[in-house]
Amino acid sequence: MSSSATRTGNAPAGLSPRAVVTDRDIAAAYAIDASLGSTAPDAYSVVRARDRADVVEVLRHAQEQRIPVVPQGARTSLAGGSTASEGCIVLNVEALDEITELDELERFAVVQPGVVNADLKKAAAAVGLAYPPDPASSATSTIGGNIATNAGGLCCVKYGVTADYVRGLEVVLPGGEVIRTGRRTAKGVAGFDLTGLFVGSEGLLGVVTSAVVRLVSAPDPALTVLATFDSLDAATAGILALRRDRFGPSLLELLDAASISAIQQMADYGFPGDCAAALIVSSDRPGHTSEDVQRYASLLDDAGATDVAVGDDAQESDALLAGRRALHTALEVKGPHFTEDLCVPVARLADLIRAGEEISARRGVDITLSGHAGDGNVHPCFFFTQGDPDSQHQAQDAFGDLVVLALDMGGTITGEHGVGTLKKHWLARELGEPELARQRALKAVFDPLGIMNPGKVL
Ligand SMILES: Cc1cc2nc3c(=O)[nH]c(=O)nc-3n(C[C@H](O)[C@H](O)[C@H](O)COP(=O)(O)OP(=O)(O)OC[C@H]3O[C@@H](n4cnc5c(N)ncnc54)[C@H](O)[C@@H]3O)c2cc1C
Secondary structure (H helix, E strand, O other): OOOOOOOOOOOOOOOOOOOEOOOHHHHHHOOOOOOOOOOOOEEEEEEEOOHHHHHHHHHHHHHHHHOOOEEOOOOOOOOOOOOOOOOEEEEEEOOOOOEEEEOEEEEEEEEOOOOEHHHHHHHHHHOOOEEOOOOOOOOEEHHHHHHOOOOOOOHHHOEEEEEEEEEEEEEEOOOOOOOEEOOOOOOOOOOOOOHHHHHHOOOOOOOEEEEEEEEEEOOOOOOEEEEEOOOOHHHHHHHHHHOOOOOOOEEEEEEEEOOOOOHHOOOOOOOOOOOOEEEEEEOOOOOOOOHHHHHHHHHHHOOOOOEEOOOOOHHHHEEEEEEHHHHHHHHHOOEEEEEEEEEHHHHHHHHHHHHHHHHHHHOOOOEEEEEEEHEEEEEEEEEEEOHHHHHHHHHHHHHHHHHHHHOOOOOOOOOOOOOOOOOHHHHHHHHHHHHHHHHHHHHHHHHHOOOOOOOOOO
């Protein structure tokens, strides 16, 4: 352990004991996030806030001294959103991790930003309610980070994204002023929707220190169908049929041929060798899961599935999901890669996947294209050879080719991971300069000196 204190010593005095990280190695862990190529800058400080007063003090001091601040939760950002920037104070709020209120009648919880997503789900389930937003990082990512990235996940096809569950926020602004946005009530239209503005703002406007989040009735334990296809067209027909169903699924995931091959290379999950695509489909509709999955199975049959397996109970359903769950590990085993996040209209999903296959063949880059089919949201992974800059450039160019096509299809550069540092050069292309100018002007209203998460998004 090094005795050298913070790298720049630019954190304010007067914080809670041990809030400033003084160990160089520990500080280094807070300088990077989960995105590819995330590296620590030369100089930065790390503050692990213990309470709101610490957040206020850091933002007061930072504004006074014009020091950049990088708000931070669990650092699972895949877009480089929570990586330290040169000369900044990393302001980590994981220790603000209390659920301060849970109102069963009004159906909301008031939570601090460091509450882990899965812990909020558990607390809601304990009183027969549910907090639906479910990023695959649910076991580690925080509600503050989920709000700042408007996180999605596997069940958005039925339940929507984080924004659909945030009623109100407490935010500390640069300079230390504390504002409250939104409401606690089920309805409310008083004034502009500043809550909506902060959701997905990637730490560019202020630091969320508390949130009122909506809870819903608990669903039934989900039942699941796994269908395999020998053509992408048939799988797409299945997706469209499920989207048209009156009681559509709570989960609708697609694995493409390249992902299935990566999963099968790790272990035998029972996918046939010539499988072009697989769909995993669930229902959690109270009292109707069994009839729903039977109906989904027959829709998938009609669409041309080669094999359809229906889980009769939670255990069988879990087994049918095992291949999908193994995807992340299978991709890690396959080799060095970066994971991207594109969203297109559902009807264009097959076009996007075919385009990915064409780019892969043309550029000689291995690409997998799986994801949340029900939302048209895929997470393409681009593989490269570690230590070979040419191979890494090829992978990045392949991603560039796919982004352009996704935008032409009416899609977006990010469905749920955010813009961060990795996608900021694509933002103008999607939004256009006039909107981007309004976005910059909005940021200046809250952060006139531009100290919040500089170098990210805009
Ligand atoms: C294995 C894995 C799976 C993933 N799966 C999904 C998925 O299914 N869906 C999905 O949407 N994302 C997914 N992600 C991405 C990531 O988990 C989400 O973006 C998540 O919401 C980030 O939460 P965090 O607590 O780690 O935030 P961080 O990474 O620490 O921060 C993310 C952004 O939020 C800002 N921020 C954090 N806390 C605050 C705060 N209190 N106030 C203001 N700004 C703040 C940061 O500045 C940064 O811009 C995945 C990541 C991994 C590693």
